[in-house]
Amino acid sequence: MSERPIYLNMAFVGQRVTGQQRFATEISRRISAQSTVIPVFVPSWIRSRALRWLWVQLILPFTTRRGTLVSLTARAPLVHPRHVVVVHDLFPLTNPEWFSPLFAAVQATLLRAHLRFARKIAVVSEPMAEEVRRRARPGMEIVLVPNAPSxxxxxxxxxxxxxxxxxxxxxxxxxxxxxxxxxxxxxxxxxxxxxxxxxxxxxxxxxxxxxxxxxxxxxxxxxxxxxxxxxxxxxxxxxxxxxxxxxxxxxxxxxxxxxxxxxxxxxxxxxxxxxxxxxxxxxxxxxxxxxxxxxxxxxxxxxxxxxxxxxxxxxxxxxxxxxRFSWERSADQLLDAVTGPARAGLPVG
The missing domain is CATH 3.40.50.2000 (Glycogen Phosphorylase B;)
Incomplete structure (x- = not known):
């Protein structure tokens, strides 16, 4: 995977900072400093939330199709030929009643696609790794990339x-x-x-x-x-x-x-x-x-x-x-997973 360009999905920029956005901000700050990583932003002239979402689903995977795409939040495309996705939780799948019907339906569809088709999945905790392993395709490589205090x-x-x-x-x-x-x-x-x-x-x-x-x-x-x-x-x-x-x-x-x-x-x-x-x-x-x-x-x-x-x-x-937790260590672990060869069923931790 390392011979191809690495694109970093920056579609989270501009969102209010909560857990996923904090993770994405801290990790992207560290791995985008690498000369091999190319940050890709939603064009600033796209203001509408709906149009920004369409850009993520259609334009982003097309423009990055020759490389590896790294998505740090749930604002990620449904499909990409070489997608490394961070899965923060599975709640739209396991507990859709906690969300609005539209959000639950969209995010559940994305999660099912990522669990089946992603090249690799990163997770933020050991318990989440076990849940993802039960639902992902057999042999999916799962990498532990925890959050950390800033x-x-x-x-x-x-x-x-x-x-x-x-x-x-x-x-x-x-x-x-x-x-x-x-x-x-x-x-x-x-x-x-x-x-x-x-x-x-x-x-x-x-x-x-x-x-x-x-x-x-x-x-x-x-x-x-x-x-x-x-x-x-x-x-x-x-x-x-x-x-x-x-x-x-x-x-x-x-x-x-x-x-x-x-x-x-x-x-x-x-x-x-x-x-x-x-x-x-x-x-x-x-x-x-x-x-x-x-x-x-x-x-x-x-x-x-x-x-x-x-x-x-x-x-x-x-x-x-x-x-126990460090943004530097987590960024290094994610970058190693992105640049290294796919290894089926890699243990987390």
């Missing part, structure tokens, strides 16, 4: 974003939830569990919710009780301040492909309250407190535990969680 989260510098002051928060004086208004983030149960706390507890530890909605998700109605502060979409420097000063950060996801905010929170030293799902166990092992994400009572139990306990120092394993 430097701003690792440096832990005082960012002086001013967000805590604007939200009237004090260090160790609030609980934090980070995630889009996506049904799999399980916000209704987390909020219901928080609402079961006493008024005194809620005054002492408000629940700060970071994240915004999107038209791709199906409806997820949340009734916001007293004590909840909705921060919406925040910048990275503001997120560092929130992670670094939270009494604990709560992630109640029903499923994740990786869980990048968990690693970012760990890098900032925030104690972690996590749903007991396989990928979170793979990420954090014994450094977190786990709960049953389907049980409001279980979630309420860990919230009470935090509220009834004096703030403690950082768990020594949190730095180890974040140090």
């Amino acid at each position: 430097e701003i989260f690792l440096s832990r510098k005082e960012t002086q974003s001013g967000l805590l002051e604007r939200l009237k928060l004090v260090p160790a004086g609030y609980l934090l939830v980070v995630g889009s208004m996506d049904p799999r983030k399980n916000l209704p149960r987390i909020v219901e569990a928080y609402d079961a706390m006493s008024d005194e507890q809620k005054r002492a530890l408000p629940l700060v919710v970071v994240g915004s909605g999107s038209s791709i998700f199906s409806g997820s109605d949340v009734e916001w009780p007293s004590g909840v502060i909705r921060a919406g979409y925040v910048r990275d420097d503001e997120l560092v301040d929130l992670y670094s000063n939270a009494r604990a950060t709560v992630f109640g996801s029903l499923a994740e492909g990786f869980g990048l905010p968990v690693v970012e929170a760990a890098a900032c030293g925030s104690p972690l309250l996590l749903s007991n799902i396989e990928v979170f166990r793979w990420l954090c092992g014994g450094t977190a407190t786990y709960f049953d994400p389907l049980s409001t009572a279980s979630i309420a139990g860990v919230l009470r535990l935090v509220m009834d306990t004096e703030p403690r120092g950082e768990h020594q394993g949190l730095r180890e969680v974040s140090s």
Whole structure:
């Protein structure tokens, strides 16, 4: 594969930065510096979302047909003769009810094509690799290319974003939830569990919710009780301040492909309250407190535990969680997979 030109699909540029876009931004910054890699952008004059999508499906695979195409997000063509695709999750296939019908149908079609026809597939976690292996064509090469915390989260510098002051928060004086208004983030149960706390507890530890909605998700109605502060979409420097000063950060996801905010929170030293799902166990092992994400009572139990306990120092394993992952290593692993020969059934890890 290395004798052919390598084209990097940059169609994600301009999208709001969430998990997939963060991955694509960090990886593309590193591998596009290689002289053998050619970044390919959607022409700037194409403004319409529909036309940009058509360009990805029709023009991109045609103009890159003589080389290898690397797609880092779900904004990828259906077919290409030599396609290396990063699969972040399989949720449009496994849980289409979490998305709008159109988004689920389109993305499920793309995933089925990639699982069958891609030259190689990169995945972001070991649990995701197992799921992909069960669904991909026999012998598909699967490469592990995890997410990682960015430097701003690792440096832990005082960012002086001013967000805590604007939200009237004090260090160790609030609980934090980070995630889009996506049904799999399980916000209704987390909020219901928080609402079961006493008024005194809620005054002492408000629940700060970071994240915004999107038209791709199906409806997820949340009734916001007293004590909840909705921060919406925040910048990275503001997120560092929130992670670094939270009494604990709560992630109640029903499923994740990786869980990048968990690693970012760990890098900032925030104690972690996590749903007991396989990928979170793979990420954090014994450094977190786990709960049953389907049980409001279980979630309420860990919230009470935090509220009834004096703030403690950082768990020594949190730095180890974040140090396991590196954008440099992941970029090198992906580039090695792209330039190396196809090897059927290559083990991940």
